[in-house]
Amino acid sequence: MNQYLFKDKRVMYLYITLFIIMALIGCSSHQTKIAASSNVSFLDMVIFKIGKADSMLLMAGGKTVLIDSGEDKDGDKVVKYLEENNIDKIDYMILTHFDKDHVGGVDVIINSVDVGQIITPNYKRSSKQYREYKNAITANHKTPKALINTYTFSAGTAEFTVYPPQKNKYKEENDYSLVVSVKHGNNSLLLTADAVEERLDELMGHSDIEHTFLKVPHHGKFEANTLEFFSMVKPQFAVITSARKRNKTVKALEKLGTKVFVTRNGNVYVKSDGYSMSMQQ
Template sequence: MILFLIIRKKSVMVNMILLLILSLSGCTLGNIGQMEIIIFKIGKADSILLSTANKNVLIDTGKEENGKEIIKYLEEHKIDTLDYLIITHFDKDHVGGADTVLKNVEVLNVVTADYTRDSKQYKEYVAALKAKNQSATLLTENLTFKLGSAEFLVYPPQRSHYSEDNDYSLVISVQHGENSFLFAGDAEETRLTELIEQGNLEHTFLKVPHHGLYTHKSADFFELVNPQYAVITCSDKNSEEKVVAALEQLGTMVYLTKNGDIYIKSDGNEVTIKQEDIK
C-alpha cells in the first residue's frame, strides 16, 4: 500500500510538470490550430480560399471578372503567396480569373486535371503561366500534401476522355482533426459514379457539385457523403431546390452563396459557419 501511494504521487507529480511545461510554452493538449475557409459570393462560379498555419490554398478562380475581387481580398488580408492553386477544371466559371491571380500573387504550385480546352479563358491562363515561367502539375494519380495540421487529398478523373467537360473535375478532400471537407467541383453523373465506387466518402462538409445541379446519382452521392453542412455556389437564376431538399432530408444544413460570402472555421473538433452579404 505504501509503495502504491509513492508511485501514485510520482505519477501525479509527472503529470503536473508536463502540464506546467505545456502552459509555459503556450500549448494545450489537442490544440491543432485553426483552418479558415471563405467561399466567395460570385454568382454561378467557384472560388474557395483555405488558410491554415499561414499557408493558403485557392480552389478555382471564378469568372474572368472575379479575378480582381479575389486579388482585392488577398491584398486586404496580406496574402501575397498561394502555396497551391487548384483549378478543378477549365470551364470559364472556374478558370476565368486564373490569369489575374497568377499575375498578381506568387503561386508556388499549380494543379489541374490532365486535359486542355480551346477557350479564351484557358488560353489566358496558359499564357499567364508561361509568363511566370511556371508549369502546372497535371494529375493522373491521387495527390496528397500537408499544410499545417490540414491534410489534402486530390482525386483526379479516372478517364482520359469524357463527353461532359465537368466530369474532368478534380475533387479535393481535406482532413482537419476530426473535421473533413469535400470540394466536388462540377462533377456530374459519370464523375459522381467514379467517386461512389471509390468509397470513403463521408465528410463533415460538402461543396455541392455543379452549383446544385441534380443528377440521377446525386441522392446516392449525398447519402454516402452524409454532410453536416453543405454549400451551393449559385446565383438567383439557379434552380437548386431539389438538391436542397435531398440534403435537408439527411439533416444537412445548407448554405447558398447567392445570400453572401460564406466563412467557415475549423478548430479540429468543431466547425462554425457564418454568412455575410457585404456588397
C-alpha cells in the same frame, strides 16, 4: 533557547521556500502542458459569392490554398480579398477544370500574386480563358502539375488529397473535374467542383466518402445519382455555389439533416479546429 528557536525558524523558512519553489515548478509545468495542448492549428475557408462560379480560399498552418478563380471579372475580387487580408502568397492553386466559371480569373491572380504549385487535370481546352491562363503561366515561368494519379500535400494539420478523373474521355467536360478531400482532425471537407453523373459514380466507388462538409457538385444541379451521392457523403454542412435558390437540391440535403448555405446570399466562411466545425454567412 532563542538560538535554537532561530535555528528552527531558519529550517522552517527553508522548507517553506522549497515548498513554494516546487509549487511554482508544478504550476509552470502544468501551464506548459495546457499551452501545448491548446496550440491547435485552425483551418479557415471562404467560399466567394461570385454567381454561378467557383472560387474558394483555404488557410491552414500559415499556408494558403486557392481552388478555382471564378469568371474573368472575378479575378480582381479574389486579389482584392487577398490584399485586404494581407495574404501575399498562394502556396497551392488548384484549378479543378478549365470551364470559364472556374478558370476565368486565374490570369489576373497569377499576374498579381506570388503563386507556388499549380495543380490541374490532365487535359486541354480551346477557349479564350484557357489561352489567357496559358499566357499567364508562360509569362510567370510556372509549370503546372497535370494530375494523372492521386496527389497529396499538407497545410499545417490539414491533409489535402486531390483525386483526378479516372478516364481519358468523358461525354461531359465537367467530369474531368479534380475532386479535393481535406482532412482536419475529426473534420473533413469534400470539394467536388463540377462533377456530374459519371464522376459521381467514380467517387461513390471509393470505400468511404462520408465527410463533414460538402461543396455540392456543379452548382447544385440535380443528377440521376444525386440522392445516392448525398446519402453516402452524409454532410453536416453543405454549400452550393449558385446565383439561384436550387430548392430541390437544398430540400434533399435538409432531409438528411444537413445545414445548407447558398452563395447567392453572400460569402460563406468555414472554420475548423479539428474537433468541431462552424459556418457563417
